Amino acid sequence: MDELPGAFGTSASFALRLGQSVFSSASLIFMCLDVEFYSYTAFCYLVTVMGLVIPWSVTLLVLDAYSVFVKCLPLQRRLVSLIIAGDMVLSYLSLAAACSTASVTDILPDVGGYYCPPKLCGRFQLSAAMAFLSWFLSSASCLFNFWLFPSL
Amino acid sequence: MDELPGAFGTSASFALRLGQSVFSSASLIFMCLDVEFYSYTAFCYLVTVMGLVIPWSVTLLVLDAYSVFVKCLPLQRRLVSLIIAGDMVLSYLSLAAACSTASVTDILPDVGGYYCPPKLCGRFQLSAAMAFLSWFLSSASCLFNFWLFPSL
Numbered sequence: 001m002d003e004l005p006g007a008f009g010t011s012a013s014f015a016l017r018l019g020q021s022v023f024s025s026a027s028l029i030f031m032c033l034d035v036e037f038y039s040y041t042a043f044c045y046l047v048t049v050m051g052l053v054i055p056w057s058v059t060l061l062v063l064d065a066y067s068v069f070v071k072c073l074p075l076q077r078r079l080v081s082l083i084i085a086g087d088m089v090l091s092y093l094s095l096a097a098a099c100s101t102a103s104v105t106d107i108l109p110d111v112g113g114y115y116c117p118p119k120l121c122g123r124f125q126l127s128a129a130m131a132f133l134s135w136f137l138s139s140a141s142c143l144f145n146f147w148l149f150p151s152l
Numbered sequence: 153m154d155e156l157p158g159a160f161g162t163s164a165s166f167a168l169r170l171g172q173s174v175f176s177s178a179s180l181i182f183m184c185l186d187v188e189f190y191s192y193t194a195f196c197y198l199v200t201v202m203g204l205v206i207p208w209s210v211t212l213l214v215l216d217a218y219s220v221f222v223k224c225l226p227l228q229r230r231l232v233s234l235i236i237a238g239d240m241v242l243s244y245l246s247l248a249a250a251c252s253t254a255s256v257t258d259i260l261p262d263v264g265g266y267y268c269p270p271k272l273c274g275r276f277q278l279s280a281a282m283a284f285l286s287w288f289l290s291s292a293s294c295l296f297n298f299w300l301f302p303s304l
Contacts, residue, residue, distance in 0.1 A: 042255040095244065095247055096247060099251040100251045100252065100254070103193070103252035107193075107194070146298060
């Protein structure tokens with residue numbers, strides 16, 4: 001089997017996972033740190049989803065790093081299908097969380113300025129933007145692995 | 153090439169496209185008919201996206217119907233890749249629209265009851281639910297075609 005850049009166990013995949021870990025952690029930090037986010041369902045949802053995405057991408061980052069730098073792991077059909085399923089579910093969830101957060105942040109200043117001081121709103125927007133980036137990388141990983149799958 | 157249920161030109165694909173057309177039209181109708189939706193970006197976005205999804209799924213519905221009932225169309229690599237790309241973009245857009253609408257509808261009664269009388273909110277919720285169903289079918293179509301693609 002020839003190696004597909006971006007699929008599990010390649011350096012491109014390592015870079016994608018690194019990006020996912022960084023962006024999802026940034027999104028969580030912007031949303032949580034010193035901010036009361038409990039009042040809105042969408043924000044709690046973002047925090048929950050990022051709490052799932054971070055361990056997932058860190059685990060795969062470690063596996064990829066091992067595969068790239070230490071010893072190439074064998075590509076098993078079952079492992080790759082598990083990765084595809086996880087990536088797909090998490091990428092849909094993070095897109096959903098990013099969109100919900102973005103739309104709630106967009107609507108808050110309209111319906112009553114006191115709900116969202118500009119500085120706080122800016123942080124929510126940043127958090128949504130980071131979640132979008134994390135979604136993008138995660139869906140790229142999913143597509144590369146899906147592309148590889150039939151050749152296994 | 154053996155026929156894959158759900159890929160372009162099969163009766164399962166015809167059923168999927170029919171579902172997409174019905175649900176996206178229902179979503180548009182629930183959102184637009186006799187309602188002022190212009191005030192919120194998320195609702196305008198849903199209407200825009202559904203305005204793209206409806207012609208796309210109706211066109212493919214017609215193609216599938218022709219292929220199933222009249223004469224089997226040849227599966228060209230270029231055509232299938234075009235369908236995959238379109239389905240993927242539109243499924244992401246409709247998931248984003250559905251999530252935005254759902255979260256805005258969720259937050260409206262909290263921040264000021266007069267913004268959303270219960271009957272109106274119910275319609276917005278229905279519209280978001282229809283958009284979710286349309287997203288689900290559209291992403292299923294995309295995955296089936298993507299699965300078929302490497303064998304072409």
